Structures are given as C-alpha cells and as structure tokens.
Amino acid sequence: MSRRPIRVLIAKPGLDGHDRGAKIIARGLRDAGMEVIYTGLRQTPEMIASAALQEDVDFIGLSILSGAHNAIVPRLMSLLKENGIEDVQVLLGGIIPDADIAGLKAQGVSAIFQPGTPLAEIVRFLREHVPERHAV
Amino acid sequence: MPGREFLTLSGTPVKRLYTPADLEGFDPAVELGEPGEFPYTRGIHPTMYRGRLWTMRQFSGFATPEETNRRYRYLLEQGQTGLSVAFDLPTLMGYDADQEMSEGEVGKCGVSISSLADMETLFEGIPLEGISTSMTISSPAAMLWAMYLVVAEKQGARWERLSGTIQNDILKEYIAQKEYIYPPRPSMRIVVDTFEFGARHTPRFNPISISGYHIREAGSTALQELAFTLRDGVEYVEWGIERGLKVDEFAPRLSFFFDAHNDFFEEIAKFRAARKIWARLMRDRFQARDERSWKLRFHSQTAGCSLTAQQPRVNLVRTTIQALAAVLGGTQSLHTNALDEAWALPTAEAALMALRTQQVLAHETGVVDTPDPFGGSYFLERLTLDLEKGCADYFQRIDAMGGMVPAIERGYPMREIAEASYRYQQAVEKKEKIIVGVNAFIAEEEPIETLYIDQGVAEKQVARLKKLRRERDSGRAEKSLRELARAAEGSRNLMPPILEAVRAYATLGEMCETLKGIFGVYQEVSAA
Numbered sequence: 001m002s003r004r005p006i007r008v009l010i011a012k013p014g015l016d017g018h019d020r021g022a023k024i025i026a027r028g029l030r031d032a033g034m035e036v037i038y039t040g041l042r043q044t045p046e047m048i049a050s051a052a053l054q055e056d057v058d059f060i061g062l063s064i065l066s067g068a069h070n071a072i073v074p075r076l077m078s079l080l081k082e083n084g085i086e087d088v089q090v091l092l093g094g095i096i097p098d099a100d101i102a103g104l105k106a107q108g109v110s111a112i113f114q115p116g117t118p119l120a121e122i123v124r125f126l127r128e129h130v131p132e133r134h135a136v
Numbered sequence: 137m138p139g140r141e142f143l144t145l146s147g148t149p150v151k152r153l154y155t156p157a158d159l160e161g162f163d164p165a166v167e168l169g170e171p172g173e174f175p176y177t178r179g180i181h182p183t184m185y186r187g188r189l190w191t192m193r194q195f196s197g198f199a200t201p202e203e204t205n206r207r208y209r210y211l212l213e214q215g216q217t218g219l220s221v222a223f224d225l226p227t228l229m230g231y232d233a234d235q236e237m238s239e240g241e242v243g244k245c246g247v248s249i250s251s252l253a254d255m256e257t258l259f260e261g262i263p264l265e266g267i268s269t270s271m272t273i274s275s276p277a278a279m280l281w282a283m284y285l286v287v288a289e290k291q292g293a294r295w296e297r298l299s300g301t302i303q304n305d306i307l308k309e310y311i312a313q314k315e316y317i318y319p320p321r322p323s324m325r326i327v328v329d330t331f332e333f334g335a336r337h338t339p340r341f342n343p344i345s346i347s348g349y350h351i352r353e354a355g356s357t358a359l360q361e362l363a364f365t366l367r368d369g370v371e372y373v374e375w376g377i378e379r380g381l382k383v384d385e386f387a388p389r390l391s392f393f394f395d396a397h398n399d400f401f402e403e404i405a406k407f408r409a410a411r412k413i414w415a416r417l418m419r420d421r422f423q424a425r426d427e428r429s430w431k432l433r434f435h436s437q438t439a440g441c442s443l444t445a446q447q448p449r450v451n452l453v454r455t456t457i458q459a460l461a462a463v464l465g466g467t468q469s470l471h472t473n474a475l476d477e478a479w480a481l482p483t484a485e486a487a488l489m490a491l492r493t494q495q496v497l498a499h500e501t502g503v504v505d506t507p508d509p510f511g512g513s514y515f516l517e518r519l520t521l522d523l524e525k526g527c528a529d530y531f532q533r534i535d536a537m538g539g540m541v542p543a544i545e546r547g548y549p550m551r552e553i554a555e556a557s558y559r560y561q562q563a564v565e566k567k568e569k570i571i572v573g574v575n576a577f578i579a580e581e582e583p584i585e586t587l588y589i590d591q592g593v594a595e596k597q598v599a600r601l602k603k604l605r606r607e608r609d610s611g612r613a614e615k616s617l618r619e620l621a622r623a624a625e626g627s628r629n630l631m632p633p634i635l636e637a638v639r640a641y642a643t644l645g646e647m648c649e650t651l652k653g654i655f656g657v658y659q660e661v662s663a664a
C-alpha cells in the first residue's frame with residue numbers, strides 16, 4: 001500500500017537572509033518525491049507553528065545560520081507543545097556549534113545537520129523517521 | 137581520465153590547450169592597453185602595487201561597540217591599513233537592539249549599533265581623518281553613514297577629508313543577501329540621495345560599493361556575479377542621471393566589491409573583464425569624460441562559501457589561493473577570511489592569521505612587482521573575452537526587461553542564481569566536484585576553539601538604549617523624526633533630516649520605522 005508523500009515545512013526564522021541552503025534543501029527534498037512548503041524569510045516561531053499546523057506536515061526543517069538558534073528553537077518547541085503539535089519532528093540545519101547540540105536535542109530537536117551534510121543523508125533520515133501515523 | 141569533462145568552477149568547459157588560434161584577431165592595444173590606460177584590463181594604475189599595495193581591510197565586528205573597538209585597535213596595531221565594520225543583523229535590518237525582531241540576534245553576526253552613542257563608542261580613540269573605513273550596510277546605510285559623519289564632526293575632522301565606503305547596494309539585497317527593508321523604488325531614491333550628498337560634501341568617500349560578493353555567495357556562477365553586478369552599476373548610473381546629476385559628478389566615486397573564489401584563472405579573468413566592460417560602458421554608453429569615471433575600483437573578499445566546517449585549518453590554504461587571484465586580478469583592497477568562519481566569527485588568533493596571509497603575499501612572494509603578470513596568456517585572455525561576451529548577453533536580457541529594477545520585480549536574477557546554486561550542489565553530491573574534507577579525504581578531527589557570543593551582549597545593549605531614551609532631549613528627537621517623515625513624503629534629499637535625527641540621538645529603529653510608515657516594506661516576489 002502506498003502512503004501519502006512525506007510533507008516537510010522548510011522555514012527560515014530570524015533576521016538572516018542567507019537562504020541558499022534552505023532553498024537547496026527544499027528543492028532537493030522535492031526532487032526526492034516529498035511535498036515541501038517553503039515559508040520564505042523572517043518567520044517568527046508563531047508563524048512557523050501555525051504553518052506547520054495548517055499544512056499538516058511530518059517535519060519542520062529550520063535553517064539558521066545567524067547564531068540565533070538558542071533563542072528561536074525553545075520558543076518554537078513550546079509553541080508546538082501548546083498547540084498540541086507533538087507528532088511533528090523538528091530538524092535543524094545551518095551553523096550550529098557542537099557545544100549547543102546536546103541542549104537543542106534535549107529540547108526535542110530530532111536531528112541537527114551541520115555544514116557539508118549531503119542531501120542524500122537528509123533524505124534518508126526523513127524516510128527512516130517519518131511518523132508512523134502516515135504509514136498505511 | 138578519458139571522457140571526463142573539464143569545467144571551471146562555474147561550469148564553463150576548459151579545452152586541453154590554448155594556443156594563438158584562440159586569440160585570432162586579438163589586438164592587445166584594443167583589448168588590453170597598458171596598465172593605467174583604457175580599457176584598464178591590466179589594472180587601473182601604471183605601476184599597480186609598486187606605487188602602493190592594496191589596502192588590507194579585514195571585515196570585523198561583533199558583540200558590543202566596546203569589544204569591537206578593542207578588536208579594531210588590535211588589528212591596526214598589527215599593521216592593518218583600513219577598517220571595515222561588520223554590523224549585526226538587527227542593525228542591517230534597521231532594528232534597535234530592544235525591538236522584538238532583534239531577539240537572539242544582537243551582536244551575533246556583527247557589532248550592534250542602535251544610535252549615535254554606539255557609533256561614538258565604536259570609533260573611540262580612532263581619528264577618522266587618518267583612516268579609511270568601510271561599512272557593510274545597505275538598507276539603513278544612509279543612517280549609519282550619517283552617524284559616522286557626526287562622529288567625525290565631533291572629533292573635529294573635516295568631512296571633505298574623510299575617506300571610506302558605505303556598501304549601500306540595495307539592488308544586491310533584493311537579488312542575493314535579502315537584507316532589504318523598503319520596496320526597490322523608494323530604496324533607490326535614498327541611494328541616489330547619498331550620491332548627491334556625497335558629491336557635494338564628501339568628495340573622498342565612496343557612497344556605494346556595488347557588490348557581486350553576495351551574489352556569488354548565494355550560489356551564482358562567476359559570469360552571473362560579473363553580469364548582475366555590472367548591470368546593477370548601470371542601474372545606479374541611470375538613476376543618478378535621472379536625478380539630474382552629471383555622470384562625472386558621481387561616477388568616479390562608485391566602487392565595486394567582488395568575490396575571490398577557488399577557480400584561480402576564472403577569477404583573475406573575471407576581475408580583468410569587469411574593468412574592461414565598465415570602462416567601455418562608462419565611456420560609450422554614458423559618455424563619461426573624466427577618466428576616473430572609467431576606472432573600476434574594487435574591493436575583494438575571499439569566498440566565505442568555500443570555507444569548510446570540516447578540517448577548518450585547510451581553509452587557510454583555500455584563502456591564500458583566492459587572495460592570490462584577487463591580487464593578480466588587480467584588487468584595490470582585500471579581506472581574507474579566517475579559517476574558523478564556517479563555524480563562527482573569527483577568534484583574534486584566526487583573524488590575525490588571515491591578515492598575515494595578505495602580508496606574506498605582499499612582502500614575500502614577488503607577485504606585486506609587475507602588473508597583470510598573466511596578461512597575454514592564451515588561456516586567460518580567452519577566458520576574459522568569453523566572460524565579456526557572456527556578460528553582454530545578460531545585459532541584453534536585462535535591458536529588454538526594462539532594467540534591473542523591473543528584472544528584480546519579476547524575480548529574474550534570483551531564479552538564475554537559485555538554478556546555478558542547485559546545479560553546483562548536485563555536482564558536489566555526485567562528486568563531480570571535489571571538496572577536500574567534505575566529500576573526499578574525510579578525516580576524524582578534534583573541534584577547534586571558536587568565538588562564542590553570549591546573551592549578555594543583548595542585555596547590555598538594551599540597557600544602554602533605555603538610558604539613551606531617558607537622557608536625550610526627547611522633544612528634539614521627536615521633532616527630527618517628524619521632519620524626516622515630511623522630507624520622505626516629498627522629494628528633497630533625505631541626508632540632511634537624517635543627519636539632524638542622528639544628532640538628536642534618534643535611534644536607528646526609530647528612523648527606519650518612520651520611513652517604513654511612508655515607503656512600506658518589501659515582500660520577496662519568489663520564494664522557492
């Protein structure tokens with residue numbers, strides 16, 4: 001039996017405009033057969049949580065290169081919890097120092113992809129971790 | 137390897153061998169000229185670096201103005217010859233440190249500047265008449281420049297003796313870096329206001345640095361970087377002329393900024409082609425008569441996007457080769473990236489190594505002894521000619537759309553860059569392009585020490601703003617903002633009311649919010 005394609009929200013929170021990575025990921029996941037919604041720039045955690053709910057996605061992929069992850073991620077995680085969006089996995093890509101990884105994972109981030117991660121590895125991760133609810 | 141295709145980094149095929157047949161009909165007097173002569177293919181000065189070395193200008197800024205001021209003094213003591221200010225994201229977007237959108241971003245990617253008070257601290261003890269300063273800021277460039285001018289004024293420096301550059305390149309913000317605030321047309325008006333003001337009051341200051349760097353970093357090819365940047369230059373000249381300025385009044389102070397990437401010969405060719413194309417455009421398309429208008433002067437920075445997080449020390453090697461290409465390409469000033477910048481802003485030690493790289497090139501290698509030493513190479517001249525031809529094709533397409541502003545409004549350059557960036561990524565995934573340490577020659581390694589900016593910086597900056605708002609003459613500040621709004625509604629030059637607002641300690645955020653109320657905010661046309 002087939003199931004619906006994996007749905008991913010790629011979001012670019014914060015003030016940073018460096019969207020090369022986010023756009024490549026969005027396109028790469030689409031080429032791998034997934035349905036991707038790209039939010040565009042300067043999304044607040046509120047906007048991201050609400051888009052995730054409306055679009056009924058399996059994953060939220062955040063692209064953060066500016067060092068603002070320690071401010072943005074906790075706000076998003078608590079918003080997701082408040083809105084009962086607990087079956088959506090949050091992934092983080094961009095420039096995330098090793099020192100911050102444990103803390104971010106403790107808050108519920110499923111995976112962190114640092115610079116140089118091959119697209120194929122991200123695609124594989126998503127396929128292996130897509131929530132059960134969509135398997136038929 | 138039989139059957140393997142040889143391509144430049146930008147995907148241009150490279151032949152096995154280049155011979156005189158590749159330059160048939162090539163007239164060196166027309167295509168090259170002497171160094172210092174039209175069309176300046178070989179450089180803008182007759183003796184190039186014999187007369188004066190390039191300016192070693194390391195881009196730097198982080199955390200509070202105090203901390204960055206200390207870094208500047210350190211770099212100057214170490215022999216750096218110009219300053220280059222990196223602002224944090226809230227500053228680049230015209231937000232004060234205490235606005236909601238600034239949360240988590242204050243002082244992270246550069247120094248936090250919300251008012252004249254911060255700017256006074258940033259340059260404390262640095263006499264501005266004696267140094268040239270570059271400020272990497274575009275959307276709120278007029279405000280930051282006004283702050284700089286007022287700091288100079290307070291030091292007793294004369295504006296006509298100040299030298300430096302504001303980036304102020306709004307077109308590349310829409311195209312690549314995406315730090316825009318207002319829509320393109322009112323933004324262009326502010327840029328032309330700075331040209332006009334600069335032509336009258338700051339004859340040694342470049343009111344713009346027309347930038348290919350960010351276009352390239354966003355994933356463009358070398359050709360797209362060249363073509364979009366020069367076409368942006370044409371757009372600025374046209375808008376200046378439209379305002380009623382004479383081309384020779386402002387064109388000599390237009391400056392450029394390019395990326396120095398990995399593909400050694402393609403990069404040298406790009407710099408040479410840029411000078412040649414610009415000289416012809418200025419002389420023939422715009423009838424500039426002042427030779428200074430013909431000369432394309434540029435800053436270059438080694439390619440940040442080429443730095444790898446893996447095995448970061450290898451980045452020193454990449455940066456050295458890129459810097460060499462910039463020097464052989466005849467750059468006027470140079471920033472070399474630090475080896476740790478794929479992870480964070482550089483530590484003092486990494487920043488020093490980056491500066492030392494330039495000093496080695498300048499003083500130990502002999503490459504400064506004669507201008508354009510590769511000039512006449514069959515391969516290099518062919519590459520230069522091909523880039524020129526490719527650039528003309530892009531110009532035709534953009535001219536047909538009605539210019540760069542309409543091209544941006546329909547998302548054209550952004551789509552071209554996104555395509556190129558995706559093609560490159562696919563080549564990396566398939567290992568058609570090898571990146572040492574990333575998709576080949578992978579090794580386990582110990583993490584390096586990096587600079588960490590904590591949340592304390594934001595708290596300090598917010599407290600400082602609170603104090604400023606309490607202590608300033610609030611009547612004067614409010615009046616200056618009302619005056620700025622009135623000027624924006626009309627058509628007079630915005631620099632004088634901005635200068636008054638700065639003197640009244642109105643904050644950057646207050647000034648930008650005022651203008652947003654009149655000009656509106658820009659929304660990107662095409663996402664992904």
